[in-house]
Amino acid sequence: MHYLANPARFVSLANRALPYVWTITVALFAIGLFGALVTAPADYQQGETVRIMYVHVPAAWMALLVYTVMALASATAIIFRHPLADAAAKVAAPIGLVFCFLALVTGSLWGRPVWNTWWVWDARLTSMFVLFLLYIGYMTVWQAIEEPHRAAMVARVVALVGFVNVPIVKFSVNWWNSLHQDASVFRFDGPAIAPSMLWPLLVMGLAYAFLFLALQLVAMRSEIAARKLRQIRIAEIGER
Amino acid sequence: MSLVWALIRRDLVLALRQGGGAGTALGFFLAVVVLLPIGLGPDQALLQRLAPGSLWIALLLSVLLSADRIFQQDYEDGSLDIMAMGPVPFEIVALGKAAAHWLSTSLPLAIAAPVLGFLINLDPAVLAPLLLAMMMGSFTLSLLAAIGAAVTVGLRRGGLLVSLLVLPLYVPVLIFGVSASAAGPDIATPSLLILIALAFASLVLSPLAAAAALRSYLE
Numbered sequence: 001m002h003y004l005a006n007p008a009r010f011v012s013l014a015n016r017a018l019p020y021v022w023t024i025t026v027a028l029f030a031i032g033l034f035g036a037l038v039t040a041p042a043d044y045q046q047g048e049t050v051r052i053m054y055v056h057v058p059a060a061w062m063a064l065l066v067y068t069v070m071a072l073a074s075a076t077a078i079i080f081r082h083p084l085a086d087a088a089a090k091v092a093a094p095i096g097l098v099f100c101f102l103a104l105v106t107g108s109l110w111g112r113p114v115w116n117t118w119w120v121w122d123a124r125l126t127s128m129f130v131l132f133l134l135y136i137g138y139m140t141v142w143q144a145i146e147e148p149h150r151a152a153m154v155a156r157v158v159a160l161v162g163f164v165n166v167p168i169v170k171f172s173v174n175w176w177n178s179l180h181q182d183a184s185v186f187r188f189d190g191p192a193i194a195p196s197m198l199w200p201l202l203v204m205g206l207a208y209a210f211l212f213l214a215l216q217l218v219a220m221r222s223e224i225a226a227r228k229l230r231q232i233r234i235a236e237i238g239e240r
Numbered sequence: 241m242s243l244v245w246a247l248i249r250r251d252l253v254l255a256l257r258q259g260g261g262a263g264t265a266l267g268f269f270l271a272v273v274v275l276l277p278i279g280l281g282p283d284q285a286l287l288q289r290l291a292p293g294s295l296w297i298a299l300l301l302s303v304l305l306s307a308d309r310i311f312q313q314d315y316e317d318g319s320l321d322i323m324a325m326g327p328v329p330f331e332i333v334a335l336g337k338a339a340a341h342w343l344s345t346s347l348p349l350a351i352a353a354p355v356l357g358f359l360i361n362l363d364p365a366v367l368a369p370l371l372l373a374m375m376m377g378s379f380t381l382s383l384l385a386a387i388g389a390a391v392t393v394g395l396r397r398g399g400l401l402v403s404l405l406v407l408p409l410y411v412p413v414l415i416f417g418v419s420a421s422a423a424g425p426d427i428a429t430p431s432l433l434i435l436i437a438l439a440f441a442s443l444v445l446s447p448l449a450a451a452a453a454l455r456s457y458l459e
Binding site for chain 1: 387395404409411415445
């Protein structure tokens with residue numbers, strides 16, 4: 001971890017890794033979508049509508065995972081004062097926001113034919129919407145505070161405070177009677193879903209994760225470049 | 241310990257003498273409660289059903305509105321810097337200020353709520369649970385508002401950011417608060433117990449977060 005604290009080293013590693021990450025991402029999406037759309041069976045109740053699951057569920061997983069990454073990065077910044085930890089959290093937020101938005105929208109599209117409603121304020125949907133607001137709030141902190149170091153310090157606190165919501169989202173279907181179905185994959189008793197549906201779901205989940213990794217590396221490169229640019233500008237002003 | 245009481249007393253005296261905080265919040269609370277029957281129509285049954293939830297929402301928004309007074313003035317005149325360097329741990333300073341806000345603003349609102357509830361046909365059977373739940377919940381609301389106030393203390397236009405940051409945290413308080421404000425045989429409903437648990441949790445965690453956020457502005 002501290003090996004990569006040097007931004008130049010991180011960027012060169014990212015440059016070398018990205019072609020492979022993108023290739024793996026595309027391959028996983030190809031396999032996953034083939035499994036989701038072709039080989040996976042239709043649901044005996046929902047019919048073909050169930051195939052939205054292969055887009056909706058991994059997006060929701062990523063929304064939670066990315067916020068966890070943000071919280072871990074913020075904790076790393078506080079504990080280890082890692083130079084790139086704040087940048088990692090900052091650039092992960094918009095990616096997580098989009099995953100969260102995708103999860104909400106695809107879930108809504110799935111809910112209309114199956115539950116006969118676009119939205120309901122049950123525990124799972126409410127807590128996911130709260131997660132959406134937390135992402136926006138975190139990004140707004142970076143926007144609102146001009147001085148980057150101060151923004152980083154405040155953003156760490158905001159990310160960690162909001163992390164309370166992540167276990168609530170995960171266990172909301174266990175703790176409350178919700179319209180959203182109970183956990184089918186990440187359960188203590190193991191997955192309760194047919195293997196023919198499970199493997200495309202897991203492959204799609206992995207595909208989304210590699211997509212996040214690729215986007216994160218690209219965004220971190222941009223952030224490091226933006227920081228360099230800012231330092232150059234400040235040095236220029238100092239020299240005049 | 242006497243230092244902490246001195247801090248709380250100072251904030252309470254300032255709030256009383258300057259006015260503004262509790263008065264503005266109470267005025268906003270009154271405005272919401274008065275506008276509700278005008279907006280929703282005179283149907284008394286509807287108003288009675290909506291009364292507990294509406295009072296809770298008005299309480300939330302009023303506390304949020306008055307949140308920036310917790311740290312703003314002391315930050316602007318430099319007293320917060322002195323408090324940060326003082327003998328009292330900064331987290332306890334933040335806790336003391338949040339407690340002073342609760343005593344001067346949130347708690348009076350919570351006590352006034354059932355009284356104003358009669359304007360929107362609040363069911364008298366709900367009065368005691370509502371009062372108790374609001375007194376417990378208002379403490380959590382003040383603590384969470386302190387986090388929002390700490391995060392935006394140095395910003396000129398931090399109003400939207402406070403709402404954006406604090407409202408997601410208010411959602412559980414609102415959900416359990418309204419649930420605990422229902423009439424029933426037992427006043428210690430599970431929702432009330434969870435509300436008290438939330439108060440305890442924020443009692444410990446909110447000063448840590450608020451102090452950490454404030455330190456970034458004081459450096």
